[in-house]
Amino acid sequence: MLEIKDLHVRVEDKEILKGVNLTIPKGEVHAIMGRNGSGKSTLSYVMAGKEGYEITKGEVLLDGKNILDLDPNERASAGLFLAFQYPIEIPGVATMTFLKAAMNAQRKARGEDELLTPDFMREVKAAAKLLEIDNSMLKRPLNVGFSGGEKKRAEILQMALLKPKMCVFDETDSGLDIDALRIVSEGVNALRDENRSMLVITHYQRLLNYIVPDVVHVFSNGKIVKSGDKSLALELEEKGYAQYDESA
Amino acid sequence: MPAIKETIDQVKEIDLEKYKYGFETEIESDKAPKGLSEDIVRFISAKKDEPEWMLQWRLDAYKRWLTMKEPDWAKLDYPKIDFNDIYFYAAPKSTSGPKSLDEVDPELLETYKKLGIPLSEHAVLAGVEGAKIAVDAVFDSVSVVTTFREELAKDGIIFCSISEAIKEHPELIKKYLGSVVPVTDNYYSTLNCAVFTDGSFVYIPKGVRCPMELSTYFRINEKNTGQFERTLIIAEEDTYVSYLEGCTAPMRDENQLHAAVVELVALENAEIKYSTVQNWYPGNKEGVGGIYNFVTKRGDCRGDNSKISWTQVETGSAITWKYPSCILRGDGSRGEFYSIAISNGYQQIDSGTKMIHLGKNTSSKVIAKGIAAGFSDNTYRGLISAHKKAKGARNFTQCDSLLIGDKCGAHTIPYIEAKNSSVVFEHEATTSKISDDQMFYCQQRGLNEEEAVALIVNGFVRDVLQHLPMEFMVETQKLINISLEGSVG
Ligand SMILES: Nc1ncnc2c1ncn2[C@@H]1O[C@H](COP(=O)(O)OP(=O)(O)O)[C@@H](O)[C@H]1O
Ligand SMILES: [Mg+2]
Numbered sequence: 001m002l003e004i005k006d007l008h009v010r011v012e013d014k015e016i017l018k019g020v021n022l023t024i025p026k027g028e029v030h031a032i033m034g035r036n037g038s039g040k041s042t043l044s045y046v047m048a049g050k051e052g053y054e055i056t057k058g059e060v061l062l063d064g065k066n067i068l069d070l071d072p073n074e075r076a077s078a079g080l081f082l083a084f085q086y087p088i089e090i091p092g093v094a095t096m097t098f099l100k101a102a103m104n105a106q107r108k109a110r111g112e113d114e115l116l117t118p119d120f121m122r123e124v125k126a127a128a129k130l131l132e133i134d135n136s137m138l139k140r141p142l143n144v145g146f147s148g149g150e151k152k153r154a155e156i157l158q159m160a161l162l163k164p165k166m167c168v169f170d171e172t173d174s175g176l177d178i179d180a181l182r183i184v185s186e187g188v189n190a191l192r193d194e195n196r197s198m199l200v201i202t203h204y205q206r207l208l209n210y211i212v213p214d215v216v217h218v219f220s221n222g223k224i225v226k227s228g229d230k231s232l233a234l235e236l237e238e239k240g241y242a243q244y245d246e247s248a
Numbered sequence: 249m250p251a252i253k254e255t256i257d258q259v260k261e262i263d264l265e266k267y268k269y270g271f272e273t274e275i276e277s278d279k280a281p282k283g284l285s286e287d288i289v290r291f292i293s294a295k296k297d298e299p300e301w302m303l304q305w306r307l308d309a310y311k312r313w314l315t316m317k318e319p320d321w322a323k324l325d326y327p328k329i330d331f332n333d334i335y336f337y338a339a340p341k342s343t344s345g346p347k348s349l350d351e352v353d354p355e356l357l358e359t360y361k362k363l364g365i366p367l368s369e370h371a372v373l374a375g376v377e378g379a380k381i382a383v384d385a386v387f388d389s390v391s392v393v394t395t396f397r398e399e400l401a402k403d404g405i406i407f408c409s410i411s412e413a414i415k416e417h418p419e420l421i422k423k424y425l426g427s428v429v430p431v432t433d434n435y436y437s438t439l440n441c442a443v444f445t446d447g448s449f450v451y452i453p454k455g456v457r458c459p460m461e462l463s464t465y466f467r468i469n470e471k472n473t474g475q476f477e478r479t480l481i482i483a484e485e486d487t488y489v490s491y492l493e494g495c496t497a498p499m500r501d502e503n504q505l506h507a508a509v510v511e512l513v514a515l516e517n518a519e520i521k522y523s524t525v526q527n528w529y530p531g532n533k534e535g536v537g538g539i540y541n542f543v544t545k546r547g548d549c550r551g552d553n554s555k556i557s558w559t560q561v562e563t564g565s566a567i568t569w570k571y572p573s574c575i576l577r578g579d580g581s582r583g584e585f586y587s588i589a590i591s592n593g594y595q596q597i598d599s600g601t602k603m604i605h606l607g608k609n610t611s612s613k614v615i616a617k618g619i620a621a622g623f624s625d626n627t628y629r630g631l632i633s634a635h636k637k638a639k640g641a642r643n644f645t646q647c648d649s650l651l652i653g654d655k656c657g658a659h660t661i662p663y664i665e666a667k668n669s670s671v672v673f674e675h676e677a678t679t680s681k682i683s684d685d686q687m688f689y690c691q692q693r694g695l696n697e698e699e700a701v702a703l704i705v706n707g708f709v710r711d712v713l714q715h716l717p718m719e720f721m722v723e724t725q726k727l728i729n730i731s732l733e734g735s736v737g
Pocket of ligand 1: 011012016034035036037038039040041042043052
């Protein structure tokens with residue numbers, strides 16, 4: 001379960017998050033919708049522990065434990081996963097190599113044994129198949145020269161293998177054509193689980209036709225201004241974000 | 249990559265000092281008095297029971313050396329070396345030359361075992377170590393053992409210490425020693441000619457493909473000793489040989505001098521692949537101690553269509569001055585240089601290559617990856633030249649530098665000389681830093697800072713790693729991680 005309590009964040013003297021409150025119970029999928037520049041990515045980065053943000057107030061709790069003092073890798077090992085809006089290139093590091101390094105790093109942090117290569121290979125092959133990722137892509141350096149669709153599929157592949165309990169998807173639909181969107185969404189849906197919570201960040205309703213959320217939140221000017229069920233997303237699509245702007 | 253995990257565990261065990269080979273072996277030794285003089289040169293030659301012509305060769309070199317000056321063009325900064333404060337000869341007492349394994353001092357075998365070097369032929373033969381590697385182990389000034397000699401001899405291959413070769417194969421030594429690096433080539437190589445103590449000798453007879461990797465491990469153990477090894481590899485027509493060189497030294501507060509000369513001769517259609525993993529003691533975190541490494545390595549592609557390829561992984565030494573080069577004399581010959589040079593702490597590296605195109609349609613390729621961390625300085629210096637007759641010469645050079653932190657420096661100094669208009673020389677260079685975004689991304693996936701840096705660096709050097717023999721690849725990945733320990737945070 002994830003709880004964000006009255007979170008205030010500044011970047012270079014500018015307040016970006018202005019009191020975010022959000023609770024995602026175990027097993028639920030929530031969506032955050034908001035226009036560009038409203039602070040959605042900032043929220044995801046702060047949760048994951050990226051440097052450069054000043055947290056002036058508030059808490060982020062994962063299963064009741066405040067994670068804001070942990071290093072990013074400790075948060076990851078605690079079960080937090082962020083699918084990046086713009087996945088980063090790691091030149092020279094084969095996707096396969098990266099996957100193994102990440103899985104073993106997390107296992108080590110949790111005091112578990114390193115994966116045996118045959119077990120690792122079996123897991124990767126199975127997860128990759130579901131995402132229509134072929135062997136040759138696994139041998140290419142991670143995200144280097146990947147198409148938009150390949151990058152997002154690689155993100156979901158990592159998530160499938162790392163088995164996090166809290167997944168955050170930042171604009172996972174951006175840069176995807178309709179086929180890629182379907183593959184990625186199916187990959188995400190296959191990972192929906194009663195023990196796993198998800199937060200889907202997007203500014204298009206389209207994605208939510210594929211990944212159907214339990215709760216939709218409207219994000220405007222650094223905070224959540226309205227919450228409702230999945231019909232809220234359709235309403236937003238129709239009427240636009242303007243009605244929420246004055247709440248600033 | 250299991251290497252990362254293993255390495256980080258290893259490094260944690262080492263705790264304060266990062267250098268894993270920093271132990272000293274308690275062994276009685278036989279030393280010449282400190283300092284350098286004609287008498288010392290005579291002493292070394294006598295110790296080795298050398299023929300008169302060899303002594304004369306050394307004495308001539310010594311006389312020339314006295315007239316020479318230390319070069320100062322490299323981007324290196326170190327106090328003047330006092331040649332009278334160095335022992336030029338030290339040998340483990342019980343070992344006067346290579347013997348069978350049974351006769352070698354168990355302390356010595358233990359040392360090589362600690363270094364992870366398989367000297368026991370049985371272990372290797374039993375498949376414990378996987379692929380077969382023949383090893384020549386050099387401890388301080390002498391070769392202590394050479395393995396697999398008999399098996400190699402069946403193909404007519406000679407693999408022994410240079411001291412032995414001087415006695416057993418004088419005709420080859422007279423013909424080839426100093427034929428690639430002339431006696432008066434440079435200050436350090438001339439010094440080496442006068443005082444070299446041991447090293448390896450390889451001769452591959454015509455038409456033979458060497459059936460296993462050959463390797464030499466150099467270890468400096470004695471305090472204040474210089475190590476001056478001399479390696480000579482001759483590949484006759486239509487041959488192939490792959491040779492590996494590794495080196496370590498204990499941790500010492502004083503700087504130790506190492507000035508080696510390596511000569512390679514490739515005749516028609518011969519191919520020599522020479523790989524080095526250099527891990528001499530780099531000094532401590534404050535920059536105290538460490539090896540001064542002044543090395544002259546040169547290969548002569550003497551025959552048509554011959555090929556020489558240098559691959560080096562430079563992680564150790566306080567000072568590295570090293571430019572493995574190729575003289576592309578034969579028509580259609582090819583030279584390659586693949587390098588990974590990592591500097592951390594207060595290490596200084598000035599390294600690169602020279603590709604001298606003399607023959608027609610010769611080609612060369614250079615891929616150099618420099619990684620600088622801490623307060624270190626890392627310079628790539630490379631010369632590509634084409635003679636008037638080197639019609640159709642081609643070179644491709646790629647130099648990439650990666651900086652970790654903002655207190656280190658990386659420099660690329662290319663020299664290009666083309667004396668005819670038909671050459672095609674291409675040069676590409678990049679300098680980059682590990683970005684915060686890359687670090688954050690890796691950390692978000694669970695890697696800690698050190699693991700993230702190691703992974704990114706391993707990716708950065710991948711094009712070069714691929715050129716290392718399989719057994720050395722894993723070793724090298726570990727070494728890279730150890731060398732970068734403490735470079736972040
Ligand atoms: N590192 C930064 N430095 C300065 N301004 C930033 C930084 N990161 C985000 N911002 C600003 O914060 C606001 C929210 O950005 P972001 O979280 O990326 O929004 P969204 O993801 O909703 O499009 C924008 O006005 C953006 O310009
Ligand atoms: Mg965004």
